Amino acid sequence: MLAEFDLIRRYLMPSQKLNAKDGVALGGGDDAALLVPQANHQLAVSVDTSVVDVHFPHDAPAFAVGHRALAVALSDLAAMGADPRWCFMALTLDQRTFFDDAAIHAWIKDFADGFHSLCQQQSTTLAGGDVTSGALSIGVTVMGEVLKGRALTRAGARPGDMIAVTGALGGGAGGLALWQRGERDLKHPLLRRYLLPEPRLAAGVVLRDMATAAMDISDGLLADLAHLRAASKVGAIIDVESLPLAETLIESLGLEEARNAALSGGDDYELLVTLAPENVVNAQRDLRKQGLALTVIGQCSETLGVEGIAPYSKAGWQHFNEGTP
Known part of the structure; x- marks a missing residue:
């Protein structure tokens, strides 16, 4: 099987080089990413974890698992009225569920295709992440921007609304x-x-x-x-x-x-x-x-x-x- 960093480079990092328009001064490959928020904006940040047989079936298509892991995290930004900008992904992969390396590669490719296609659709940049071995789960952190004072919250409802x-x-x-x-x-x-x-x-x-x-x-x-x-x-x-x-x-x-x-x-x-x-x-x-x-x-x-x-x-x-x- 691919080593961790080869796997990340091959399947999980964006194929295009990140630049200023992405708001990424330094992307994956270093110890941390450097992001550049727009002036007069606040960051809306949320994290969501998807666990096999808790949030999705173990036999769900890998493309759907990738899409869903990002979608449920982005939904929190939607609730705040934030524009999505960046995401980070921590993938824990159980190698024991696959027959051979070819099956692992095929699953990860389809998973990454589902994740990246939604990133592209929602103008979200994957700016970094991590891969480790264990029970299948996907942790996704999303970051969006909203003008100061304009974010929606749960606390503003009034009688009569x-x-x-x-x-x-x-x-x-x-x-x-x-x-x-x-x-x-x-x-x-x-x-x-x-x-x-x-x-x-x-x-x-x-x-x-x-x-x-x-x-x-x-x-x-x-x-x-x-x-x-x-x-x-x-x-x-x-x-x-x-x-x-x-x-x-x-x-x-x-x-x-x-x-x-x-x-x-x-x-x-x-x-x-x-x-x-x-x-x-x-x-x-x-x-x-x-x-x-x-x-x-x-x-x-x-x-x-x-x-x-x-x-x-x-x-x-x-x-x-x-x-x-």
């Missing part, structure tokens, strides 16, 4: 359910939503001047709404019937389970936002120009807690505990 989501919900949980049933056609819309999620970065930029609070939906709508409510000190009234459900979700799961998937399934990576009522129409109009819907699903209230979700009250995803956050 409307609660809205981008795109459609439940696709991540629906796709996982299909994968577990043996479905392997990546053209299926639910499998694509689960394995190849799309970080809503452009939507975050549009919404940062209209939304009062935002976060991405990774652990399920109810769980993530709980975090936003806690930060903003508001309650919520949810209209379950207004939830935008992912394509084919009802056909695959039935209406009740589809709504459960939308509320608690997780892995959707859409944006959950609150907006003053007078901003909703303009936000919907601007997102339609991107081919993306913004659906109002409820309203913030002064009474803490969530109304309107019974009997759909399952908790979202948590790594170490069960129960509603």
Whole structure:
């Protein structure tokens, strides 16, 4: 097998030499990268870890694993309204799962293709990283820029604000359910939503001047709404019937389970936002120009807690505990 640094150079570092326009004064190959943020901007930084058979199936296509590892990290930048700039990747690779060196090379190439293609699509520069041996996992640190004072946070929602989501919900949980049933056609819309999620970065930029609070939906709508409510000190009234459900979700799961998937399934990576009522129409109009819907699903209230979700009250995803956050 290739030595660590040969592997990094061959598959993981960008093929083009980094320069000033990339904001990289010194890239991979040294002990640390030197980055050059734009003047009058703040850095938005987030890290995400994807672990085999926790965040993605062990038999998922390598291209999808690479894409997904970066996408879920970039989704955090989208929630802040940040423009993506740089990322760093720490790949832990279990050599024992492969038959021979050729299989390792093929997997890493496809993985890197998935990762790099999303980097290119989202104008993100891979500026460094690390490779080691162990149980398969991918740690991705992303960095974005936002003008000072313009970042979205979870703490700005006010009673009377409307609660809205981008795109459609439940696709991540629906796709996982299909994968577990043996479905392997990546053209299926639910499998694509689960394995190849799309970080809503452009939507975050549009919404940062209209939304009062935002976060991405990774652990399920109810769980993530709980975090936003806690930060903003508001309650919520949810209209379950207004939830935008992912394509084919009802056909695959039935209406009740589809709504459960939308509320608690997780892995959707859409944006959950609150907006003053007078901003909703303009936000919907601007997102339609991107081919993306913004659906109002409820309203913030002064009474803490969530109304309107019974009997759909399952908790979202948590790594170490069960129960509603």
